[in-house]
Amino acid sequence: MSTIPNDLKYTKSHEWIRLEADGTLTVGVTDHAQAALGDVVFLELPEAGRVVSAGEACAVIESVKAASDIYAPVAGEVIARNDSVTDAPESVNADAYAAWLFKLKPANAGDTSALLDAAGYATEIAD
Amino acid sequence: MNAPARRTPLYSCHLAAQARLVDFAGWEMPVNYGSQIEEHHAVRRHAGMFDVSHMLALDLTGPDATAWLRRLLANDVAKLRTAGKALYACMLNPTGGVIDDLIVYRLSDNQYRIVVNAGTADKDVQWMRRQIGEMPANVTLTPRRDLAMIAVQGPHAREASWKAFPELRAGSESLPPFSGAQLGDYFVGRTGYTGEDGFEIAVPADKAEAAWAQLLAAGVQPCGLGARDTLRLEAGMNLYGQDMDESTSPLDTGLGWTIDLKDEQRDFVGKTALLAAPATRQVLGLVLEDKGVLRAHMAVFTPDGEGETTSGTFSPTLQRAIAFARLPPGVAAGDTVEVDVRGKRLKARCVKLPFVRNGKALV
Numbered sequence A: 001m002s003t004i005p006n007d008l009k010y011t012k013s014h015e016w017i018r019l020e021a022d023g024t025l026t027v028g029v030t031d032h033a034q035a036a037l038g039d040v041v042f043l044e045l046p047e048a049g050r051v052v053s054a055g056e057a058c059a060v061i062e063s064v065k066a067a068s069d070i071y072a073p074v075a076g077e078v079i080a081r082n083d084s085v086t087d088a089p090e091s092v093n094a095d096a097y098a099a100w101l102f103k104l105k106p107a108n109a110g111d112t113s114a115l116l117d118a119a120g121y122a123t124e125i126a127d
Numbered sequence B: 001m002n003a004p005a006r007r008t009p010l011y012s013c014h015l016a017a018q019a020r021l022v023d024f025a026g027w028e029m030p031v032n033y034g035s036q037i038e039e040h041h042a043v044r045r046h047a048g049m050f051d052v053s054h055m056l057a058l059d060l061t062g063p064d065a066t067a068w069l070r071r072l073l074a075n076d077v078a079k080l081r082t083a084g085k086a087l088y089a090c091m092l093n094p095t096g097g098v099i100d101d102l103i104v105y106r107l108s109d110n111q112y113r114i115v116v117n118a119g120t121a122d123k124d125v126q127w128m129r130r131q132i133g134e135m136p137a138n139v140t141l142t143p144r145r146d147l148a149m150i151a152v153q154g155p156h157a158r159e160a161s162w163k164a165f166p167e168l169r170a171g172s173e174s175l176p177p178f179s180g181a182q183l184g185d186y187f188v189g190r191t192g193y194t195g196e197d198g199f200e201i202a203v204p205a206d207k208a209e210a211a212w213a214q215l216l217a218a219g220v221q222p223c224g225l226g227a228r229d230t231l232r233l234e235a236g237m238n239l240y241g242q243d244m245d246e247s248t249s250p251l252d253t254g255l256g257w258t259i260d261l262k263d264e265q266r267d268f269v270g271k272t273a274l275l276a277a278p279a280t281r282q283v284l285g286l287v288l289e290d291k292g293v294l295r296a297h298m299a300v301f302t303p304d305g306e307g308e309t310t311s312g313t314f315s316p317t318l319q320r321a322i323a324f325a326r327l328p329p330g331v332a333a334g335d336t337v338e339v340d341v342r343g344k345r346l347k348a349r350c351v352k353l354p355f356v357r358n359g360k361a362l363v
Helices: A031-037 A083-088 A107-113 A118-124 B009-018 B036-045 B065-072 B123-136 B158-165 B164-173 B204-218 B225-234 B271-276
Strands: A017-020 A026-030 A040-044 A059-061 A067-070 A076-081 A102-106 B021-024 B027-032 B048-051 B058-061 B086-091 B098-109 B109-114 B138-141 B145-154 B180-183 B185-191 B198-204 B282-288 B298-304 B305-315 B322-326 B336-341 B342-351
Touching: A026 A031, A040 A083, A059 B180, A102 A107, B009 B027, B009 B204, B027 B036, B027 B225, B036 B048, B036 B225, B048 B204, B048 B225, B058 B065, B058 B123, B065 B109, B065 B123, B086 B123, B098 B123, B109 B185, B138 B298, B145 B158, B158 B164, B158 B204, B164 B180, B164 B185, B198 B204, B225 B305, B225 B322, B282 B305, B282 B336, B298 B322, B322 B336, B322 B342
Parallel strands: none
Antiparallel strands: A017 A026, A026 A102, A040 A059, A059 A067, A076 A102, B021 B027, B048 B145, B058 B109, B058 B138, B086 B098, B098 B109, B145 B198, B180 B185, B185 B198, B282 B322, B282 B342, B298 B305, B298 B336, B305 B322, B336 B342
């Protein structure tokens, strides 16, 4: 069974999002996604300063098996990326919720209300 | 409607080992049992085992067996002078395309064992039966779905196999590479698909679970199709359906060495077409110098024109992306080329295959 922490938000495309106290978002891929991908061997993350729209493919995660896009959960500006995870891609498999990928400053704070909660994401991946 | 997935006699062993199962050529097969990379390293460093029961063993017997195989296959079974020797060969269609690649063991004068790919097995049997009728040949072809096959591979694979089956030691200790022997209930072939030493062991289906359990107890790591793919890529071995198929000449896919033209009197299916169409491509390995992962069907740009990757992956042994590429004839090992990786041109170095052999990086 995949872990789906209650204190995070989710997208249908398998990103997890932590809403930080300062209004910024921390983004990663879910435990369900890392298990499906298998051994992660390469990540390409967006640079700080890049402006992204909601649903835009802005990062790439590659496992031994296949390459997958990672999508911006909401519109905004990338304010940080996790270089330690690109140096150790296997950390995504070890703990998908500790291995954050990038941080985002949302263009509109209200946009996050459309994200799934843990129960909604659990339903999404139940099939 | 798709037919329901077929299961090998080892299916319950896979469930017990918590395999992640996927559809492979209509078979429900393990892709990994946790980490594909750990399974890969187990084969390079110690010993791993693969359920290859989805592949099909066929027994061929009869007075015309040798003559018929010399016509069926582009490689020449006349090379198999002693019982037990094995040969890798392509079975071609009349236009020189590859129907399948297979291994044939000579068991005795008029008796052979052929092992073909899972995805092509039904097509292969139909083709072979047609060829028996066309010759016509006095041979009997018997598909052996009553057998399960386990490939045990790695530097310690043989020792681990003897630990699991002590009764096999005496009969298989002096078995040279690329040969096999029937030892009681077991057919043991010293062949493989990983670039490592090891045995491919065929057992009656009702003994398969016990054999798997004995190998497990001897410390052999179960490995899935995922590791099988990264291992065979490192070992420079083609995968049917990906690196070659019925539309490709073996000459264009790095398999020219399996075409035996020494006996000019020998005619084989596809020979005329091959002689009329010399190779237009060569196959080299690519090692990605930039960061990223190579996959199949990426465009390769060289000073001599464009090429294409046919298989690509991340190599756990080299810790770099590698690929097979079909390239214009002028390109040579050592040259640097560019590969279109998801819209970016990344630098790759051309190398001779294989990338890895017997646990050692060769590039």
